[in-house]
Amino acid sequence: MMLGRLVTELLQVALLVGAAPLFVGWVRMLKCWTQGRTSASLLQPYRDLAKLFSKDVVLAENASWIFRFTPYLVFGTTIIAGAVVPMLTINLPLAPIADVIVLVGLFAIARFFTALAGMDIGTAFGGMGSSREMMVASLAEPAMLMAIFTVSLANKSTSLSHIAEVMYSGQSLLKPSLAFAFIAFILITLAETGRIPVDNPSTHLELTMLHEAMVLEYSGRHLALIEWAGMMKLFLFMALGSALFFPWGIAISDGPLEIAGAGIIILAKLAASGIVLVVIETGLAKMRLFRLTEFLGSAFLMATLGMLSFFILE
């Protein structure tokens, strides 16, 4: 029984690690289509990663151990986060090690070290990226907590598995508070995963970079790990949104068939969420850095309205 669950856990992590580049490839492909360009293959992100892994690493002369340690930390922390979010089944044996607040903490530790790595070399870009990233994070965090608060109000829990379970039972259908929390969650996801309008994942223009500026000095396998972790983070946020708001399809029992079915359903959900993401990204322009207060302010507003409507209307 326990062994079977552990296998599911490993399968889920493997799915996260394996399918994250595919998801990014899918998003890039959709984006090309919407912009009237011919797209690269769906597998292009795998090729990029393979290329980076085979290359040698070039380190700046004054890079310290923090710079070399960070890629492993970021990658590893994202994997731990992936072991907690229910994707295939809600009976994950490792799920109790972290509730959704700990999950936010895990992403925070990855961000903390990425920001430090950005400052390690001592270039102006790295520091700029770190400084901006920490500002965006400090604006996104209250909104994130408020969204969590709202979801946990409706489901009486902060444990992801338990939230999915309650949602399943249908008690929380048609609740305005959850609708607001969901809108807030989308806005926060855009900020946390560095998508337009907060950050442009494909830019290398100095003044508009946030995340890219921090990791500008990385090369070879270090860069590959960072990029891969970024893809997994995007994948994870989509899976998190599915677990919190649309858990239908995640297996409740341990049957292998159900789990296989859940695997297919989660991929379908991700494909759909990719479409939503591309629609948002194509429809919006990148915002100026200081307009982000309004953007993340609206995320906070949405989450707070969710909380208020829980108390007022439900």
Next chain:
Amino acid sequence: MNLQIAAQINSFLAAFVLLTAFAMLVQKRIYSLIHIFAWQGLLLSINTAIVGYVANKHHLYISSIMTLSLKVFVLPYILHVLVVRLKIRKEVETLVNIPMTMLIGLALVIFSYHLMAPVSELSHLITKSTLAIALATVLIGLLMMITRKHAVTQIIGFLAMENGLFFAATSATYGMPLVVELGVALDVLIAAFIFGIFFFHIHTTFDSLDVEQMAKLKEGD
């Protein structure tokens, strides 16, 4: 349709009415503002129809249709024409910055909840919980009139307030008598026309619709 589901839909619509109120509060572009106003009208109209169905009050259907035609089509159209005629292009200017306005708005929602909690206790209608939202919509409309400088946005704020009142009437007592509602609707329509005429005059006099210009009207000094 059972009462449970009707109540849930009603709450949902109330939540979205509140959302549109906030959206108007923070929206900077004047065309989007008018669109959001139209959406709010649509939500109100659907809500009225549902309440009418649940409460079995047929005059609510009429007021629903009236809301639909007036607030979703006629008034936005008049405003749109105004904006086009007056060549208002630039973004709406606000007096207070937007995150601050949002926070004040949230405080107003909490305040109205606190105020309405005892009233809702007494009511036994399925729509009782939306009273606080209705009051909040009225207050936010007023807040919008205070924080905006432009005369057209102030009118939208005024109309949003009226929407809030209408919503309050529907949720508190299942709507006012039809006569009253007809009267109010007519008033609003006429008000919009009068505002339009005034704007043309203000515009020709001051060459601007910025209400701060009106400080010039003060005599003396």
Next chain:
Amino acid sequence: MKVVMIFSPGEIASASILLLMVFALLAGLLGRSQGVLIVFFSLVATLASALTTAAGVMTVWRGTSEQFVLLIGLPDLPFHLRLDPLAGFFLTVIGLLSVFVSIYSAGYLKGFAGQRPVTRLVVFYCLFLAGMFMVVLADDALFFLISWEVMAAASYFLVMFEDERAENRRAALLYLVVAHVGAIAILLSFGVMAGLATGFESFSGYTFDAMRQATFPVAGATAAFLLAFFGFAAKAGMVPLHVWLPEAHPVAPSNISALMSGVMLKTAIYGIIRITFDLLRVFPWWWGAIVLFLGIVSAVMGILYAVMEKDLKRLLAYSSVENIGIILVGIGLSMVFSSFKLPVLAALAMTAALYHVLNHAMFKGLLFMGAGAVLHATHERNMEHMGGLIHRMPWTAALFLVGCVSISALPPFNGFVSEWLLFQAFLLSPSLPSPLMKLFMPLAAALLALTAALAAATFVKAFGVSFLGQWRGQRQHTVHEADWSMRSGMILAAAACLFLGVFPTVLIDWMDIVPEQLVGGRLSMSATASGWLWLTPVASERASYSGILVFIAAIVVYGLVYIVLHVKPGRIHRGPVWDCGFERLTSRMQYNATSFAMPLRRVFGFVVNIKESVTLVPQSAHAAFPKRLQYHLRIRDHVWNVLYTPIAGASFWLARKVGRLQQGRIQSYLIYSFLTILVLLFLTVL
């Protein structure tokens, strides 16, 4: 351990206080040879603190209370001592950090060798420790206030240690003034309580026991609470009474800063808990709301000032304001829950607050020790002149990093556990019966999340600017690693940070008796219900966290990734930093402390008093090619202008008015006395 068995915890604690006092007296004799003095001092202080810690741990573990009456004191007013679990918990906190700091001090004080004698510092250090221990043990108002004053006076002299600089004298004076205004408020509060307990005719109300047995009328209790809260909050550095803290803590020697920020502020927290939950016991909910509100304000304001600061020690001092705010939030929440008769939730909030007390002592102590090591090596407090220290001071850098990660509330370190517990307490606030409180609590929680995120930004900045990048100042050749005694002090504190983060269930089991005695609820039934691995504050389906498994998983996953990647050895080249073809990059082109905080200054600047100016010095040839560009930035507390300047002005004005009474003629003074006597006599007739 044997010693512990023979003597009771109270005796051990008293003995170590006595030991510290005797050593303070004898230190003068050893003053001839500074080296010997430092070694002896470090041994004695470490021993005394370790004994006290043991006494504290034992008391909490056994859950017993013991009382003593000392025969010294004023006639008929003997000193009372009491060691109950609450006191035991705070003894543990103070003792544990004092052990680490005393070990650290041996190396740190050697840095003064040849510059100045350290005898004075040693004497007051011992008195300071003794004072803090006595405050916690005191069981009557008189002894409490005497200990409080011993602690305050000793710390005043410690802040003044390097008294040749005007800045230090000014800071110390400010500290003394605020401490004494606070002390007066506390004295009055005790007066009110004693008076209400036994009436003003007898003095027997001065013992805490008498106050415990009394039932206070609400108005009297409120007056006592507000006075005590004001007094203790001034000592704790709560906004708006915090202004002394960022002045006094940075100028003290760093081992003293560690103690002041790490544990002295906690004695004030102890005072608030003791008076509210133990002596007054019953209170209306709005007391808690006040504490909660001011706590949130302190947390947000403290961290906003910290993130804009460029002086490393001032940054840490402001961060203490923030952490005191977080602790007060926990206490306020516990008060609110407790006044609405929700004992388990009150216990949860109280546990979170106490856990944060312990955590903050550990990581703030560690950070101040690290800042001390940096100061020792570079003679710099300004981060703008540091950079790249990780290459010169690898140990200090790694240990400072542990402190930064802990204070930024990142798992699996200790800061995260207490903040997580606090968030869980907030998430349970919907069970409050008051509708308004229900709506405001989540907003407070959101502000707490903002604080946590800003803390992360602050410590990315603190670590990134001072330890990473390239050296910005001069004198790099003198930078050296801290010596072993300093390192071991820091290593112990860092280990404590990790331990507290990874084994929260052990700690919560241990300290559960404290909230139980204070608010009548227990946590350990539910918190460790699913085994020691899982921390489940309310129920396992509600929320769970396992620090140890996060830690193990992290090590396993990082290790696996590393091994998988290094099966085929890739090569690592070292090359110069990419300079975009500019070729003349200097270390002054790095992001520094001021520029790092710029986005946050733009966003949150409206709450802070910022003066920013840029002046161009044009070259004679063309205005487009300025010769120099000067940038000035000054950040001050708004509180100064709003609160302190008017008060200072008013008191000067009053002093001038009163000054008119001073004539210099003996006759007029006699007239004053004469008139006073007449008025008093007249009043007695009435």
